[in-house]
Amino acid sequence: MKYILSPIFFCLLNYCSFAQEKLPAAANLPEQVGDIIFNPQTDQYNFKLCDKDNIYQYYGLNTSYKGDIKALKKELFAKIKYQPQFTTVNGSITIRFIVNCKGESGWFRVYQLDGSYQKIRFAPAFVKELSDAVKSLKGWIPGKLPDGTVADTYFYLYFKIVKGHLKDITI
């Protein structure tokens, strides 16, 4: 009997520790990983999508920025200035949003992680500075479908912060 129970116990043990780590639950899955659902409390009504049922990923439709990623990074680095009160901020901030078919951005979502990729909350003023900088970007070039039609796409920017200094921006 114990030969049968041991592997079951092993699997259960694994499953319990696995479940504790808040992996996606089947009941809460969006239609697509990374979908942003409109939130009337935080999202602007005047940000319009061309086709709310078909929002693509930036990498499939080549959503880009005037002057390319180099120009985008230069603009952000110029806007985000070091402030000594945020010297304890270490980790990363990912800002995910939609670039619509007109090259406008909206529906911003912010994800904060510490240096070990664990969820954390940084000083709201610091997060707001980064978010405002991203929201102020005006050079978006919308993604295009193979037939040349412009489309709505998701995009994200990943900011790496060391002791309050912006060290790197990646997509």
Next chain:
Amino acid sequence: MKKCLLTLICLINACVVEAQTNCNVYKDKAHQLACQYYTDAIEYPQGAKASQQLFIRSLEACVTFGPTLHEMSVPYLKRGDFYTWKLLMDKAVQADPAAYLGDRGWCYFKHLHDYQNCYADLYRLYKLTNGQPGYTGDGDYDLRLLMAISQREMGNNKLAMYYFNECIRDHEKKNAIGLFDYLHRGVTLLKMKKYAAALADLKLEVQKYQKLADTHYYLGLTYLALHDTRNATKSLNHARDLFLKTGYHRTDPYCEEPDQVYLTDITEVLATMGKKGSQ
């Protein structure tokens, strides 16, 4: 006790075997089931709800089924949810280090510019594989090159050169030079101000991949550092032409490439040279 241990070992082993189309390769029901859900899941578009639901079922059947943990993590990585990506990838690595350390290291490098964790993973794999860690998922890079570039990005040029040299020597011996081997070592040497060696590598890169604008840009910078204005202008103009007209440049749909060059990088250097020339 022996039987119990054997059962546990079999269970673990079955969990960590690479994904196969034929799920019958797994000897027990739990892993056959996990495998079946996995093969069904990958039939759906990546990141789709149906696909993720089947991955979850697969993990309910076997919580350490590596192919599912790995494949399920990919859309989270591509869409900026690095928390969930890492949860899944860590489990995959835990289940089968040899199979997934390379991929996790590559993702740290490519998507997160996390050179410290990238190097840690790849070094562990390097040790596990007697110095032959294999290639990136897209086949572009020998993982030893990523170890080298990671060390360079952390400021350790000496260790970077160690891995560059070992990897390139090995490739030369096997007559299997990678598409960007000489480019990255050349750029590293340029950054180290070892101009003659940089020039030699960048010329070898041109032989390997003649129409890559990026190489000609770095060649131009090297000539400039060597005060060879004539060749610098020639290389930079050629880089611009390749970029705009007949050639190629480094680009990737997901991220920036290491040592990637933009058109403005080339035109800015040319403009500066033009100003100096007219003074």
